[in-house]
Amino acid sequence: MNNESINFNKILKDSRETLLNPQGYFESMPLAGGFAEPLIKAAIYGTVAGLFALLWSVIGFSAVGAGGIWGGAMGIMALIWSVIGAIIAVFIGGAIMLLISAICGGNTDYEANVRVTSSLMVVYPINAFLAFSYGINFTLGGVIALAVSLYSLYLLYHAVIQALKGKESTMKIVAIVLLLIALLGFFGGRRASKSIRNFSDMYEEEQMY
Numbered sequence: 001m002n003n004e005s006i007n008f009n010k011i012l013k014d015s016r017e018t019l020l021n022p023q024g025y026f027e028s029m030p031l032a033g034g035f036a037e038p039l040i041k042a043a044i045y046g047t048v049a050g051l052f053a054l055l056w057s058v059i060g061f062s063a064v065g066a067g068g069i070w071g072g073a074m075g076i077m078a079l080i081w082s083v084i085g086a087i088i089a090v091f092i093g094g095a096i097m098l099l100i101s102a103i104c105g106g107n108t109d110y111e112a113n114v115r116v117t118s119s120l121m122v123v124y125p126i127n128a129f130l131a132f133s134y135g136i137n138f139t140l141g142g143v144i145a146l147a148v149s150l151y152s153l154y155l156l157y158h159a160v161i162q163a164l165k166g167k168e169s170t171m172k173i174v175a176i177v178l179l180l181i182a183l184l185g186f187f188g189g190r191r192a193s194k195s196i197r198n199f200s201d202m203y204e205e206e207q208m209y
Helices: 008-020 022-028 036-058 068-103 110-120 123-130 138-163 168-208
Strands: none
Touching (some): 036 110, 068 138, 068 168, 110 138, 123 138
């Protein structure tokens, strides 16, 4: 890490630009400067996401539907693991990003890919914020999560092409493959959720007799 101080206002501005103007942001984003900024950026995103998870758990709007003291305990654990997970994810994600960039003929410098990964993690707190929809309806939550995943794929597309200088034609193929994986995960999750609900209903009926 270098000794350069972290500008939180810049991180906030970069986050807004990543979401609203991904093409322009990734065209001009710095790909060097040390690991301090991407690490802190990931930790910030993880903290914000964890705070949302804590809030939804306390008021009973999480996917598990818990609330009160039990929900608060679960939420605190979610907060802790959200921060830890984000820090770990930025380095693992950097390796995965490097692989995608290499497939597309782009930049294979690890630091550059970690910095791109940390910028893409801006969707992490957004996904956590929208997770309250699971407390309203599990299918609604799944649809919203899928929409966030598709937008993440859109950001990834620009990141590889604009920042890492990958080949657009190859990235389109990678994007299609990732899109199919996301759709399979969505429909597979719905099928699994339906099976669990059916099993739960059958168990409750047996207990009544």
